Amino acid sequence: MADASPILIAPSILSADFAAMGEEVAAATRAGADWLHIDIMDGHFVPNLTFGPPMVRALRPHSHLPFDVHLMIEPADPLLEAFAAAGADHIHVHVEGNPHVHRSLQTIRALGKKAGVAICPATPPEAVSYLLDLADVILVMTVNPGFGGQRFLESQLPKIRTLREMVTASKRDIVIGVDGGVDPLVMPLAAAAGANMFVSGTAVFGQADYAMAIAHLRQAGAGVPN
Numbered sequence: 001m002a003d004a005s006p007i008l009i010a011p012s013i014l015s016a017d018f019a020a021m022g023e024e025v026a027a028a029t030r031a032g033a034d035w036l037h038i039d040i041m042d043g044h045f046v047p048n049l050t051f052g053p054p055m056v057r058a059l060r061p062h063s064h065l066p067f068d069v070h071l072m073i074e075p076a077d078p079l080l081e082a083f084a085a086a087g088a089d090h091i092h093v094h095v096e097g098n099p100h101v102h103r104s105l106q107t108i109r110a111l112g113k114k115a116g117v118a119i120c121p122a123t124p125p126e127a128v129s130y131l132l133d134l135a136d137v138i139l140v141m142t143v144n145p146g147f148g149g150q151r152f153l154e155s156q157l158p159k160i161r162t163l164r165e166m167v168t169a170s171k172r173d174i175v176i177g178v179d180g181g182v183d184p185l186v187m188p189l190a191a192a193a194g195a196n197m198f199v200s201g202t203a204v205f206g207q208a209d210y211a212m213a214i215a216h217l218r219q220a221g222a223g224v225p226n
């Protein structure tokens, strides 16, 4: 998961134009995104519905960037193979709602993909402590999952700090991502707490100039000691 850039920006297509998704993905790619974040919602684990593997497959030709697929579905296991086959590069499974999440991560890795574990605001950081041997990414939800455009929960900053300490102690190269309400004001706070991947929907796709929006986020998080 090593990257030349210490800061990874992953625009979330949840805030893109659903009627022009292929072009939106291509535009975010041209604009300098590092990963593309794809939110999968099932109307059960979260109170909203988005799309499934066919959308991931349809978008695949529109970008060479890693597809970062955030599964807000319960259960996730029956669909891991389908998302991998559709073109997902990283697959995040929630610790909540997936009692055998360690096995889910094993499955994702066996499929040749990066394994991510996502953690909701009300879940303590210790919930991922027995997953550090497998996780490539920890995705810290900084809003309650289900919708874009919510306010960043500053209550999650101590959790990010704790997770950074846990990752350092594990001696594994695990990306810590933040997802929800990320904008240029939030960037230095989350980066200082130890995040190095930043999902942003509204602050990218809600702007007229995606390249400027991504550059602004990157700049705001750069050079922050953690």
Ligand SMILES: O=C(CO)[C@@H](O)[C@H](O)COP(=O)(O)O
Pocket: 012, 014, 015, 037, 039, 070, 143, 144, 145, 146, 147, 148, 149, 150, 179, 180, 181, 182, 199, 200, 201, 202, 203
């Ligand atoms: O997973 C989710 C929401 O559940 C996120 O990926 C959102 O799509 C982020 O959108 P903004 O908060 O940046 O608008």
Ligand SMILES: [Fe+2]
Pocket: 012, 037, 038, 039, 070, 179, 199
């Ligand atoms: Fe997400």
